[in-house]
Amino acid sequence: MEPIRNFDQLTSHLKTLNKRKRIAVVCANDPNTEYAIARALDEGIAEFLMIGDSAILEKYPTLKKYPEYVQTLHIEDKDEAAREAVRIVREGGADILMKGIINTDNLLHAILDKEKGLLPKGKILTHLAVMQIPTYDKLLFFSDAAVIPRPTLQQRIEMIWYAIHTCRHFGIEQPRIALIHCTEKVSAKFPHSLDYVNIVELAEAGEFGNVIIDGPLDVKTSCEKTSGDIKGIVSPINGEADVLIFPNIESGNAFYKAVSLFSHADMAGLLQGPICPVVLPSRSDSGLSKYYSIAMACLTSCGSETANDISQLSNCKS
Amino acid sequence: MEPIRNFDQLTSHLKTLNKRKRIAVVCANDPNTEYAIARALDEGIAEFLMIGDSAILEKYPTLKKYPEYVQTLHIEDKDEAAREAVRIVREGGADILMKGIINTDNLLHAILDKEKGLLPKGKILTHLAVMQIPTYDKLLFFSDAAVIPRPTLQQRIEMIWYAIHTCRHFGIEQPRIALIHCTEKVSAKFPHSLDYVNIVELAEAGEFGNVIIDGPLDVKTSCEKTSGDIKGIVSPINGEADVLIFPNIESGNAFYKAVSLFSHADMAGLLQGPICPVVLPSRSDSGLSKYYSIAMACLTSCGSETANDISQLSNCKS
Numbered sequence: 068m069e070p071i072r073n074f075d076q077l078t079s080h081l082k083t084l085n086k087r088k089r090i091a092v093v094c095a096n097d098p099n100t101e102y103a104i105a106r107a108l109d110e111g112i113a114e115f116l117m118i119g120d121s122a123i124l125e126k127y128p129t130l131k132k133y134p135e136y137v138q139t140l141h142i143e144d145k146d147e148a149a150r151e152a153v154r155i156v157r158e159g160g161a162d163i164l165m166k167g168i169i170n171t172d173n174l175l176h177a178i179l180d181k182e183k184g185l186l187p188k189g190k191i192l193t194h195l196a197v198m199q200i201p202t203y204d205k206l207l208f209f210s211d212a213a214v215i216p217r218p219t220l221q222q223r224i225e226m227i228w229y230a231i232h233t234c235r236h237f238g239i240e241q242p243r244i245a246l247i248h249c250t251e252k253v254s255a256k257f258p259h260s261l262d263y264v265n266i267v268e269l270a271e272a273g274e275f276g277n278v279i280i281d282g283p284l285d286v287k288t289s290c291e292k293t294s295g296d297i298k299g300i301v302s303p304i305n306g307e308a309d310v311l312i313f314p315n316i317e318s319g320n321a322f323y324k325a326v327s328l329f330s331h332a333d334m335a336g337l338l339q340g341p342i343c344p345v346v347l348p349s350r351s352d353s354g355l356s357k358y359y360s361i362a363m364a365c366l367t368s369c370g371s372e373t374a375n376d377i378s379q380l381s382n383c384k385s
Numbered sequence: 386m387e388p389i390r391n392f393d394q395l396t397s398h399l400k401t402l403n404k405r406k407r408i409a410v411v412c413a414n415d416p417n418t419e420y421a422i423a424r425a426l427d428e429g430i431a432e433f434l435m436i437g438d439s440a441i442l443e444k445y446p447t448l449k450k451y452p453e454y455v456q457t458l459h460i461e462d463k464d465e466a467a468r469e470a471v472r473i474v475r476e477g478g479a480d481i482l483m484k485g486i487i488n489t490d491n492l493l494h495a496i497l498d499k500e501k502g503l504l505p506k507g508k509i510l511t512h513l514a515v516m517q518i519p520t521y522d523k524l525l526f527f528s529d530a531a532v533i534p535r536p537t538l539q540q541r542i543e544m545i546w547y548a549i550h551t552c553r554h555f556g557i558e559q560p561r562i563a564l565i566h567c568t569e570k571v572s573a574k575f576p577h578s579l580d581y582v583n584i585v586e587l588a589e590a591g592e593f594g595n596v597i598i599d600g601p602l603d604v605k606t607s608c609e610k611t612s613g614d615i616k617g618i619v620s621p622i623n624g625e626a627d628v629l630i631f632p633n634i635e636s637g638n639a640f641y642k643a644v645s646l647f648s649h650a651d652m653a654g655l656l657q658g659p660i661c662p663v664v665l666p667s668r669s670d671s672g673l674s675k676y677y678s679i680a681m682a683c684l685t686s687c688g689s690e691t692a693n694d695i696s697q698l699s700n701c702k703s
Binding site: 200202203212213216247248249256257285286287288290291294297298313314315316317318319320321322324325326327328329330331332350351 | 518520521530531534565566567574575603604605606608609612615616631632633634635636637638639640642643644645646647648649650668669
């Protein structure tokens with residue numbers, strides 16, 4: 068498989084698979100979500116189970132274009148809708164979970180329920196996003212701009228595994244993963260830079276398989292070879308990072324917001340850790356960004372054929 | 386004075402002042418520094434005292450174009466050159482200090498010397514930068530991407546003072562200062578968001594004069610009104626921030642590197658706190674960026690007429 072280098076190629080690739088993934092959407096109730104769903108229906112990559120107040124769903128005419136691919140399940144109470152969506156995913160009735168206009172905390176509550184939720188024991192919940200930046204010649208993955216404030220070493224290792232797994236779905240044989248800091252210097256003043264040393268050693272020992280991991284590196288040196296050359300930095304990343312692992316949520320979030328605003332980048336993002344991809348867009352995400360997130364979920368979903376076996380699915384990531 | 390909205394206007398404004406500021410440069414020894422100095426000489430905004438190995442300085446022919454505005458002082462030892470430059474600034478022999486190819490730590494050592502240095506007692510050392518982003522319609526100041534890893538409340542307040550003072554030099558009557566976080570929510574999980582509440586209260590009580598300060602806000606909401614509208618956020622910043630105060634050095638640095646790389650932004654930056662502006666470029670800064678930093682220093686320098694009175698100069702910031 069050729070690597071998928073932009074979102075158009077992502078859609079094209081999904082169309083060649085000729086298989087609609089089934090997405091349970093909780094409380095769809097905004098024009099951007101409607102746009103994303105309508106686009107996914109048009110492209111033929113997904114079918115939808117709309118869980119929520121059907122009086123609201125009635126208002127979206129585009130959803131009626133494909134009656135065979137859109138089912139609705141009327142549940143007025145939002146928490147109940149969230150629990151039902153999670154139950155359906157657990158039982159194999161959907162491949163992907165998507166948030167509409169429900170408070171994130173309420174949906175997470177259902178996802179994280181120890182008995183009836185979607186996060187296998189021992190798995191960590193984190194966020195992986197991917198940007199198409201007009202001034203970068205391939206997709207750029209990054210984590211974590213949304214969930215874990217200060218990742219521990221173990222959490223960072225998990226974040227890297229999720230990123231590797233997702234890169235494989237995108238056809239990237241040997242992902243280049245940069246561990247981000249302000250400089251290339253390791254210092255006890257910045258404990259994450261010490262974690263990075265551990266992670267690079269693990270990678271060099273082959274623990275992560277066929278990947279290139281290096282750091283600490285700054286964003287510029289990770290993504291532009293000449294910046295490293297000027298500084299005299301020799302890194303196997305070579306200014307061609309596929310993935311940026313940020314030291315903390317503030318830096319990941321500042322990166323994401325700045326690049327999406329000032330570089331007009333498009334973004335997709337998914338929660339990692341649950342047994343199925345969870346599309347959890349933020350309120351200000353564009354319709355296009357929500358559609359790309361659906362497409363990313365369709366690509367990385369393990370498929371409904373195994374969705375009724377949670378233990379199997381939880382292994383599907385590694 | 387009309388606000389200066391881009392770097393061309395900065396140069397034009399400095400030319401109308403028709404006064405060359407005197408810059409002591411320690412160990413100039415790279416083509417980008419030479420470009421910056423030659424440009425400042427051409428524009429007529431500065432004169433230079435080059436301190437370092439004169440055999441190296443001899444190699445730069447452009448510096449010979451203006452013999453009346455370039456003096457050299459031969460000192461081979463870099464630490465000694467740094468100490469001498471600091472002494473000259475203290476005694477009023479220069480308005481601005483600039484780093485060439487000397488290790489930052491070595492120059493800082495001379496600047497921070499308690500007896501003979503440039504940082505008045507009680508002042509904090511921090512970094513303030515300004516970017517010209519092609520997709521933003523004015524200059525955007527930010528702090529601190531380079532010096533203080535985790536600012537305390539007091540340090541944040543000082544950072545804001547430096548930013549206000551610099552904005553005034555740029556003709557911005559009422560600077561809009563956004564206190565950056567991932568969201569607009571205040572949470573004890575993120576102590577800086579609690580600091581922000583304090584700072585906003587101080588600003589509302591008029592402690593900072595004629596400014597607008599709001600936060601926590603994310604980068605997007607700070608710099609784009611529609612992002613706030615979608616989220617239902619009403620902020621006096623109104624998507625028109627002049628200044629972003631970052632929660633920590635990782636987020637400031639990720640912002641700076643990402644925007645300069647992916648949005649092709651030009652940047653200028655200065656150390657704040659010392660009795661005179663200190664131009665301390667990073668190795669990978671372009672010649673243009675080094676020139677803009679010189680221009681920013683010329684604008685914000687208090688002028689050599691008072692440079693021999695340290696106590697007076699240290700008040701010049703507030």
